[in-house]
Amino acid sequence: MNIDVELNRVNTPAVRATVLAPVFALALFTSAALLFWVQPLIAKMLLPLLGGAPSVWNTCMVFFQALLLGGYAYALLLSQRFSLRNQAVLHAMLLLAAGFVLPFTLSNRVLALLPTQSSPIGWLLLALLVTVGPPFLLLSATAPLLQRWFSHSTHKAARDPYFLYAVSNAGSMLALLGFPFLLEPAFAVRTQSWIWAVGYGVLVVLVISCAILLNGRKAEHAAVVTEEPAVTVEPAQRFEWVLFAFVPSTLMLGVTTYIATDVASVPLIWIIPLALYLLTFIIAFGNKQFIKLPWTSILFPSALLLLGAFVILSPPISVWVTISLHLLVFFLAALVSHQRLAQSRPHVSKLPEYFLWIAVGGVLGGIFNALIAPLLLSTPLEYPAAIILALLVRPVTDQEHKTKSWMRIAFPVAIFVLTFGLALTVTHITMPAKLENGIVLLLPLFLCFVFAARRPFVFALSLAALMLASIPYINAANRTLVAERNFFGVWRVTTNPNEEFRRLYHGSTVHGVQLNDPARKCEATSYYHKDGPLGQVFAVYNSKPSIKPVAATGLGAGTIGTYAAQGQEWDFYDIDPAIVRIASDPRLFTFLSDCTKASYRVILGDARLRLREAPPGKYGLLIMDAFSSDSVPAHLLTTEAMNLYLDKLSTDGLLAFHISNRYLNLEPLLSGLSRRAGLVGYIRRDEEHNVVGRYPSLWVVMARNDSAVGAIATDNRWRRVQGDMVWTDDFSNILSLLK
Numbered sequence: 171m172n173i174d175v176e177l178n179r180v181n182t183p184a185v186r187a188t189v190l191a192p193v194f195a196l197a198l199f200t201s202a203a204l205l206f207w208v209q210p211l212i213a214k215m216l217l218p219l220l221g222g223a224p225s226v227w228n229t230c231m232v233f234f235q236a237l238l239l240g241g242y243a244y245a246l247l248l249s250q251r252f253s254l255r256n257q258a259v260l261h262a263m264l265l266l267a268a269g270f271v272l273p274f275t276l277s278n279r280v281l282a283l284l285p286t287q288s289s290p291i292g293w294l295l296l297a298l299l300v301t302v303g304p305p306f307l308l309l310s311a312t313a314p315l316l317q318r319w320f321s322h323s324t325h326k327a328a329r330d331p332y333f334l335y336a337v338s339n340a341g342s343m344l345a346l347l348g349f350p351f352l353l354e355p356a357f358a359v360r361t362q363s364w365i366w367a368v369g370y371g372v373l374v375v376l377v378i379s380c381a382i383l384l385n386g387r388k389a390e391h392a393a394v395v396t397e398e399p400a401v402t403v404e405p406a407q408r409f410e411w412v413l414f415a416f417v418p419s420t421l422m423l424g425v426t427t428y429i430a431t432d433v434a435s436v437p438l439i440w441i442i443p444l445a446l447y448l449l450t451f452i453i454a455f456g457n458k459q460f461i462k463l464p465w466t467s468i469l470f471p472s473a474l475l476l477l478g479a480f481v482i483l484s485p486p487i488s489v490w491v492t493i494s495l496h497l498l499v500f501f502l503a504a505l506v507s508h509q510r511l512a513q514s515r516p517h518v519s520k521l522p523e524y525f526l527w528i529a530v531g532g533v534l535g536g537i538f539n540a541l542i543a544p545l546l547l548s549t550p551l552e553y554p555a556a557i558i559l560a561l562l563v564r565p566v567t568d569q570e571h572k573t574k575s576w577m578r579i580a581f582p583v584a585i586f587v588l589t590f591g592l593a594l595t596v597t598h599i600t601m602p603a604k605l606e607n608g609i610v611l612l613l614p615l616f617l618c619f620v621f622a623a624r625r626p627f628v629f630a631l632s633l634a635a636l637m638l639a640s641i642p643y644i645n646a647a648n649r650t651l652v653a654e655r656n657f658f659g660v661w662r663v664t665t666n667p668n669e670e671f672r673r674l675y676h677g678s679t680v681h682g683v684q685l686n687d688p689a690r691k692c693e694a695t696s697y698y699h700k701d702g703p704l705g706q707v708f709a710v711y712n713s714k715p716s717i718k719p720v721a722a723t724g725l726g727a728g729t730i731g732t733y734a735a736q737g738q739e740w741d742f743y744d745i746d747p748a749i750v751r752i753a754s755d756p757r758l759f760t761f762l763s764d765c766t767k768a769s770y771r772v773i774l775g776d777a778r779l780r781l782r783e784a785p786p787g788k789y790g791l792l793i794m795d796a797f798s799s800d801s802v803p804a805h806l807l808t809t810e811a812m813n814l815y816l817d818k819l820s821t822d823g824l825l826a827f828h829i830s831n832r833y834l835n836l837e838p839l840l841s842g843l844s845r846r847a848g849l850v851g852y853i854r855r856d857e858e859h860n861v862v863g864r865y866p867s868l869w870v871v872m873a874r875n876d877s878a879v880g881a882i883a884t885d886n887r888w889r890r891v892q893g894d895m896v897w898t899d900d901f902s903n904i905l906s907l908l909k
Contacts, residue, residue, distance in 0.1 A: 197376035202341030241310025258381030268304035321518035418504035419535025424553035454508035503560035561630035589639035682727025692765035703869035718790030731766035738768035838893025
């Protein structure tokens with residue numbers, strides 16, 4: 171199609187006035203939807219190849235953020251160096267050329283380069299680049315380019331086309347919510363890839379249509395930069411754009427990590443903050459402001475006071491109330507930043523540069539939270555730090571201007587001294603814990619709100635002073651022995667002088683318990699005690715005439731090692747080096763050092779990838795214990811994974827799955843997988859509540875026939891698994907498992 175000819179042919183003002191804005195809006199909506207659809211789609215395609223590690227998702231996110239920044243830089247270069255017509259021609263041609271990589275597939279040449287002994291990060295970046303790089307880069311540039319083009323039309327909104335940014339974010343939000351709720355449950359990965367390719371073709375048609383509908387100009391062939399008034403952007407303005415974009419980005423990732431780590435490990439919880447993040451963009455850049463910035467600036471600290479009261483007093487309420495309050499604070503904080511970002515938008519001639527600096531702020535937020543914070547901080551402290559920063563970007567008020575300079579420092583210092591003094595004093599007085607927390611923490615917070623809420627700078631510094639002064643008080647109550655953090659999450663080992671055991675936490679989920687009594691240190695505890703389902707599984711395993719080695723995935727504190735007998739061989743598989751260090755440290759847990767009598771190896775890496783290296787039929791018992799947290803590794807619960815397990819299992823071997831989970835019901839999936847594999851499957855729920863160190867649990871055991879499971883087949887505490895759900899490497903749907 172010759173765009174030059176078509177641009178001259180479409181000259182009817184009435185036609186343009188009728189269809190111009192809807193076509194541009196539809197193109198922007200489609201572009202943004204494709205952009206947010208492809209990210210989880212490609213990551214899910216690569217996940218089974220790389221073991222499902224969180225670092226896979228982190229690497230993908232850094233790649234996509236970098237390409238988004240590259241797309242905005244390309245849009246800026248195009249708008250500065252080419253005429254409007256040449257921009258349209260070049261961008262349309264590049265969109266068409268990038269379409270030749272569709273639908274998304276991983277070539278055999280790329281798969282052959284997958285490393286098995288070294289870090290796969292380099293391979294992953296290469297695979298992303300050749301698989302999705304070209305169309306993603308051009309999609310990233312489409313939004314700022316289309317808004318820039320629209321500003322050259324005769325439409326009444328051409329002078330302020332930023333409302334189209336709200337339309338773009340609406341498309342992003344729809345794709346974000348649509349992937350887990352609509353697309354993933356209905357379509358396999360390959361099918362989604364084909365549908366995405368069709369959507370991409372529709373977008374190319376829409377972009378060409380936008381170019382055709384552009385209003386003719388007197389100097390169409392002149393460079394765009396010569397048509398615009400001289401507008402300069404100061405360095406301070408660029409810094410503000412980066413800051414206003416950085417704050418919501420880091421806060422979004424921070425609140426997600428905090429909720430999953432310290433509140434509740436809820437599956438798919440990351441969707442809600444990201445959806446709210448996009449919603450604040452829609453509100454801030456919409457033509458009508460439903461919530462004005464002055465109101466948002468007041469509501470933010472008010473919501474923060476309410477959240478602080480609930481966290482400090484810990485009333486007996488649903489965990490969802492606490493989560494909702496955290497999300498409310500995040501929403502208002504992000505809205506303040508995005509409203510200030512929208513207010514500071516420049517003349518349309520600087521639109522591409524404006525979006526470039528917004529992308530820089532977003533990328534910096536992602537890099538800080540995903541890569542830097544896990545290396546520097548053992549706990550998710552980036553979340554409260556982001557709240558302080560969000561308080562600082564509130565617009566300066568008249569009260570702030572009238573506040574004397576010495577008062578801006580004196581009040582935060584007074585709050586620090588008050589909090590620290592109360593912590594030293596109150597702890598020596600016997601009183602209920604909630605009353606003590608209220609005096610030490612809530613009273614200073616209330617004073618901060620009453621005297622400084624309308625003074626953004628003073629309030630932010632006062633709250634920071636309160637947090638800093640309360641650290642010794644809070645740590646004394648928690649009794650944390652060690653905390654370690656990496657790409658795989660946050661591990662904590664805790665104890666209390668009044669308790670009888672140490673506990674290992676991953677996020678908010680217990681992954682191991684050891685009794686402090688030396689006489690009982692080798693006693694199997696928590697979900698693995700000898701009177702429970704796992705005790706029965708080992709009784710059957712030990713009764714077999716020929717005992718083959720045991721494989722256990724998910725090391726935890728090493729509690730399962732208490733079942734290891736002299737003369738046996740054991741392999742522990744775990745992907746996280748941090749947990750291997752914790753379980754092997756006798757100062758924390760001694761299950762491995764003192765209680766595991768068998769010869770054992772700890773094999774670091776993803777269980778599915780490393781199991782491929784084991785000889786066929788090696789194991790007599792394979793224990794899968796990787797499904798208790800919120801991030802259930804879907805690639806370990808597919809038909810392809812089951813085929814691998816059976817290949818490594820002896821003919822009379824046992825498969826045991828620990829599926830205790832607060833939010834997911836895995837029984838229908840395991841039932842379906844066992845049926846497809848021709849196995850028998852039994853499930854037992856252990857409701858142990860009243861014995862110290864023992865927790866309720868749910869276990870499934872499978873084998874090729876009933877004789878292999880021994881007494882379990884006739885024990886009335888066990889029943890046949892029910893349900894018929896199947897996942898493959900190409901299809902999984904975690905929403906179908908929600909309780």
